[in-house]
Amino acid sequence: QSVLTQPPSMSAAPGQKVTISCSGSSSNIGNNYVSWYQQLPGTAPKLLIYENNKRPSGIPDRFSGSRSGTSATLGITGLHTGDEADYYCGTWDSSLSAFWVFGGGTKLTVL
Amino acid sequence: QVQLVQSGAEVKKPGASVKVSCKASGYTFTSYYIHWVRRAPGQGLEWMGLINPSGGPTSYPQNLQGRVTVTRDTSTSTVYMELSSLTSEDTAVYYCARTQLGTTLMDIWGQGTMVTVSS
Numbered sequence: 033q034s035v036l037t038q039p040p041s042m043s044a045a046p047g048q049k050v051t052i053s054c055s056g057s058s059s060n061i062g063n064n065y066v067s068w069y070q071q072l073p074g075t076a077p078k079l080l081i082y083e084n085n086k087r088p089s090g091i092p093d094r095f096s097g098s099r100s101g102t103s104a105t106l107g108i109t110g111l112h113t114g115d116e117a118d119y120y121c122g123t124w125d126s127s128l129s130a131f132w133v134f135g136g137g138t139k140l141t142v143l
Numbered sequence: 144q145v146q147l148v149q150s151g152a153e154v155k156k157p158g159a160s161v162k163v164s165c166k167a168s169g170y171t172f173t174s175y176y177i178h179w180v181r182r183a184p185g186q187g188l189e190w191m192g193l194i195n196p197s198g199g200p201t202s203y204p205q206n207l208q209g210r211v212t213v214t215r216d217t218s219t220s221t222v223y224m225e226l227s228s229l230t231s232e233d234t235a236v237y238y239c240a241r242t243q244l245g246t247t248l249m250d251i252w253g254q255g256t257m258v259t260v261s262s
Contacts, residue, residue: 034187065247069188076238076255077180077188082248120188124247130190130204132178137187 035060036121036135043141044111052106052138054121060133064124066104068097071118071137080119081106111142145169147177147239147253154259160227163256165239172220173197175241178249179213179224183235191237194222195244229260 037055044050054066068081079088081097084104096107104121121135150164165177179191192203194213201213207226215222226233237256240249 067248069249071182071188076252077240077249078252079248079250082246082250088250118187122188122190122249128205131193131202132190134180134188134190 034136035125035127035130035133036123038119038121038135038138040136041139041141043143046112046142048111049107049109050111050140052108052119052121052140054104054106054135056102056104056123056133058102059127060102060123060125061099061104062102063126066097066099066121066123068095068104068106069120069122071120073117077120108140113142116140116142145251147241147251149237149239149253149256152257152259154261155229157230157260157262159229159260160225161229161233161258162223162225163237163239163258165222165224165253167220167222167241170241172217175243177213177215177222178240178242179211179237180240180249181235181237183232186235189235191224191226193242196220196222197244226258229258231260234258234260 065083069077070080071077084099085097094109119138125133148166173196176193178193192213194201196215212225239253241251
């Protein structure tokens, strides 16, 4: 069971918008920046969003992030089939159990 | 260019240990933490630990304490992750990733190393 809670799966049609939630606590999201990662099948994870809402060079502005309190959200607009992937939120955690935590992941299907 | 290159796939028997390497290049090795993350079949990403290559301090999650050890060799800019007392539940793809000291993002990832535990 992950410290950060994400919906296990979501689906949307091409061209539509989806928002993926990530819920945590004051020991992680509430006091640390959140980053988001995209993992396409058979590949390593890739950084999508950092410091809650910033995009690394090369990431299109169809991807956005936000944080409010102890929750964070990843938004993807203009979906296409190439966005089918697993998406993870992650951040530091100040509890004793782990120094870094990931969400359980959300499998996005574009159909 | 900046990259992390990991060692090749491994097949181990239950009870054995495995040691995976992650060689960094293209940046100042001591300016970035190196994390280890794994993904087992049908599961999500699991954080396994990190090392500060500058001074060598490490941090591990409670559920892996005593079984995982991360070390580094600054002369070759290589980080190692050793996992002992393997079971079938340790079958996974293992990744290394870097985080700049003082930040909250893993910006460069290794290509992954498949570790299979089977009798």
